[in-house]
Amino acid sequence: MLRLSQAQSQAIVAAHRANAIMMMCEHCRVYFENEVAHFTQAELTQQVEACLLRAKKYHLTSRRDCYHFLNLALEYGWSFDTDISLSWMRNYLTDKRVDSPSERLELLVKRCITRQKIEEQNRAMRQEFSPREAAKEENIFIKVAQSSDYIKPINSTLLLENVLPYFNSKALQEMEDAAVSKRIEYEDDEENDDRNEESYYENDNEPLMLTKQI
Amino acid sequence: MSAQRLAKAEIAASKQSANESMDDAMVACPLKASTQNKDEKKERIEICVLGDADEGLAEIAVVLRKASGEQLNTITDDAGLCNFEGLDKGEYELCLPELDEASWELLKQISLGEKSISEATAIWKPENPIKQDEGFMHSIVQGECVAKLAARYGFFPENVWQRDENKALREQRVEMYILAPGDQLFIPPNTVKLAKINSSERIDLRRKGATEMLNIRFLDYDDTPRVNIPYLISVKADKNEALQDVQNQTDAGGCVRVAIPPNAVFVTIYLDKGPYQEVHEFNLGHVNPIDTLSGVKARLNNLGYSCGTEDQNLNDKTVSAIKAFQTRYELAVTGERDSETLKVLKEKFGS
Numbered sequence: 001m002l003r004l005s006q007a008q009s010q011a012i013v014a015a016h017r018a019n020a021i022m023m024m025c026e027h028c029r030v031y032f033e034n035e036v037a038h039f040t041q042a043e044l045t046q047q048v049e050a051c052l053l054r055a056k057k058y059h060l061t062s063r064r065d066c067y068h069f070l071n072l073a074l075e076y077g078w079s080f081d082t083d084i085s086l087s088w089m090r091n092y093l094t095d096k097r098v099d100s101p102s103e104r105l106e107l108l109v110k111r112c113i114t115r116q117k118i119e120e121q122n123r124a125m126r127q128e129f130s131p132r133e134a135a136k137e138e139n140i141f142i143k144v145a146q147s148s149d150y151i152k153p154i155n156s157t158l159l160l161e162n163v164l165p166y167f168n169s170k171a172l173q174e175m176e177d178a179a180v181s182k183r184i185e186y187e188d189d190e191e192n193d194d195r196n197e198e199s200y201y202e203n204d205n206e207p208l209m210l211t212k213q214i
Numbered sequence: 215m216s217a218q219r220l221a222k223a224e225i226a227a228s229k230q231s232a233n234e235s236m237d238d239a240m241v242a243c244p245l246k247a248s249t250q251n252k253d254e255k256k257e258r259i260e261i262c263v264l265g266d267a268d269e270g271l272a273e274i275a276v277v278l279r280k281a282s283g284e285q286l287n288t289i290t291d292d293a294g295l296c297n298f299e300g301l302d303k304g305e306y307e308l309c310l311p312e313l314d315e316a317s318w319e320l321l322k323q324i325s326l327g328e329k330s331i332s333e334a335t336a337i338w339k340p341e342n343p344i345k346q347d348e349g350f351m352h353s354i355v356q357g358e359c360v361a362k363l364a365a366r367y368g369f370f371p372e373n374v375w376q377r378d379e380n381k382a383l384r385e386q387r388v389e390m391y392i393l394a395p396g397d398q399l400f401i402p403p404n405t406v407k408l409a410k411i412n413s414s415e416r417i418d419l420r421r422k423g424a425t426e427m428l429n430i431r432f433l434d435y436d437d438t439p440r441v442n443i444p445y446l447i448s449v450k451a452d453k454n455e456a457l458q459d460v461q462n463q464t465d466a467g468g469c470v471r472v473a474i475p476p477n478a479v480f481v482t483i484y485l486d487k488g489p490y491q492e493v494h495e496f497n498l499g500h501v502n503p504i505d506t507l508s509g510v511k512a513r514l515n516n517l518g519y520s521c522g523t524e525d526q527n528l529n530d531k532t533v534s535a536i537k538a539f540q541t542r543y544e545l546a547v548t549g550e551r552d553s554e555t556l557k558v559l560k561e562k563f564g565s
Contacts, residue, residue, distance in 0.1 A: 099286060122459045
């Protein structure tokens with residue numbers, strides 16, 4: 001009879017889990033290519049790990065449930081379950097009228113797909129019936145079409161304790177830093193312009209050259 | 215975001231094991247499991263909850279009880295369906311715990327036949343005792359009416375409106391769809407009903423009063439109905455629910471008529487196509503009774519006599535609007551809300 005030591009069992013479990021995470025990362029790249037484009041493999045692995053930890057808070061531990069939860073995270077945002085504007089989703093995950101957490105998740109997934117179908121049909125109808133109004137309404141639909149939309153969660157609250165926080169990919173963080181730097185530069189330039197404008201009028205003999213960097 | 219993309223990802227997810235966890239490196243022998251379960255045939259029950267127009271109703275709480283005092287709890291999906299799997303053959307009790315007994319009925323029970331076999335195992339929970347409350351007075355806030363509150367608390371609207379405790383309100387307001395903020399409506403105690411059902415059955419139930427009719431009439435300035443005008447109507451409900459837009463034409467009376475859920479709060483109507491298209495938006499349930507100034511102003515605004523904000527402020531603009539209305543319908547032009555003016559206003563507005 002084959003006997004395994006505890007260390008051997010743990011090693012097998014660890015290897016199995018690593019393989020399962022890798023499969024999930026591959027699933028992300030196949031079905032949600034835009035959303036994970038900026039993540040390196042290591043970053044995506046950590047992101048998926050954080051997602052699984054979050055799913056565990058809702059007692060979702062089976063492989064199928066983890067994939068469902070991951071799909072929703074990629075579709076609606078990594079912090080969809082704490083986003084105030086998506087509180088209806090969290091209501092499903094915590095609905096005590098349903099016994100099984102898996103069943104709650106399944107109902108949520110069905111509801112999401114149904115909602116999206118209805119919203120798509122409605123958009124098509126409005127586009128055909130009233131193109132001008134349809135164009136105005138485009139902005140109200142949640143768009144997470146690319147990973148740069150995941151800079152930070154929208155309107156999130158800390159509803160779960162001790163949750164491993166999501167982080168940006170290095171590429172996304174650099175993009176955000178660059179955007180912040182540009183904004184600071186522009187604001188500084190505006191202040192300089194105001195100061196320069198004052199000194200310009202103070203000294204009529206030597207007007208200053210005003211320059212802006214945008 | 216695309217429904218197709220999520221659906222495809224979900225198909226892939228559904229192929230994963232529902233029994234293994236992410237940390238399981240070992241699984242039970244499938245041969246051993248199948249041998250054990252060979253003689254233990256489990257059955258299932260399928261429940262469908264329909265509205266007045268045979269539409270499936272989502273998020274209706276359903277409870278299945280067995281004689282031993284245990285129960286299974288679930289809610290219906292978007293198609294109004296829910297299943298109870300892994301049941302022993304026998305009789306059970308079905309209950310809709312959030313609905314009053316008079317607000318739902320059993321439509322039909324049919325055998326599932328071959329589809330009745332289930333491979334799952336039911337995980338029974340201890341029975342929750344049915345909570346009997348005593349009823350309470352609800353203070354109406356803007357936008358509420360009997361239909362909305364009946365839907366919220368699980369009643370058929372007429373059953374709430376016809377209660378003896380609401381007699382004074384009935385005599386004062388007459389219509390249950392037009393109440394004023396601050397009105398007191400008695401919500402009766404919820405009486406829960408149990409239905410006997412059998413395993414391997416499909417049960418269809420009807421939730422009564424789950425649909426209301428929205429009726430908006432469009433008139434030209436000379437009161438001529440605007441007939442056969444194409445429209446697109448978009449309804450928003452509370453809880454940010456997504457509802458299907460409807461496209462149609464105004465009828466012979468110039469009316470837009472569409473079934474809506476009682477929890478609908480906002481409607482947008484795109485009237486006509488092309489460069490002359492009009493966009494009309496309505497807050498549902500916000501018109502106050504006609505004996506209030508805000509109610510008169512709302513009606514005049516809707517009929518094209520602009521009063522400005524629909525509040526309790528009797529300003530010059532409101533007086534001018536009342537006079538214009540009285541002139542139009544050959545009433546005594548007083549600028550006051552006399553009984554004759556209110557009578558005609560109610561007739562022209564429709565409520």
